Amino acid sequence: IFGSGGGARVAAQNEVPLLGTIPIEAGVREGGDSGQPIVVGHPDSVTAVAFTHAAERVAARLAAEAAKKPRKPTIMLRQAR
Numbered sequence: 001i002f003g004s005g006g007g008a009r010v011a012a013q014n015e016v017p018l019l020g021t022i023p024i025e026a027g028v029r030e031g032g033d034s035g036q037p038i039v040v041g042h043p044d045s046v047t048a049v050a051f052t053h054a055a056e057r058v059a060a061r062l063a064a065e066a067a068k069k070p071r072k073p074t075i076m077l078r079q080a081r
Contacts, residue, residue: 001024007021008021017061019054019057019058019061020050020051020053020054020057020058021050021054022047022050022051022054023046023047023050024047025038025045025046025047027041027042027045027047028047037051038051039051039052
């Protein structure tokens with residue numbers, strides 16, 4: 001957990017992209033305690049929107065990285081008769 005701008009500084013120092021920043025609020029802890037994530041309990045909150053956007057960026061980044069790698073051949077197995 002970083003202060004304001006801390007995540008961006010660490011990302012820059014390590015030459016990696018910053019995929020998102022998430023404000024900390026009591027609803028995150030409360031949702032964790034109750035088993036209801038903030039994105040479910042308060043989907044329109046600033047923090048829930050930030051989590052959603054960060055997750056979308058992570059998914060997009062993973063898809064882009066996967067697309068760079070050559071596909072492996074598919075091996076089909078059939079049961080002998």
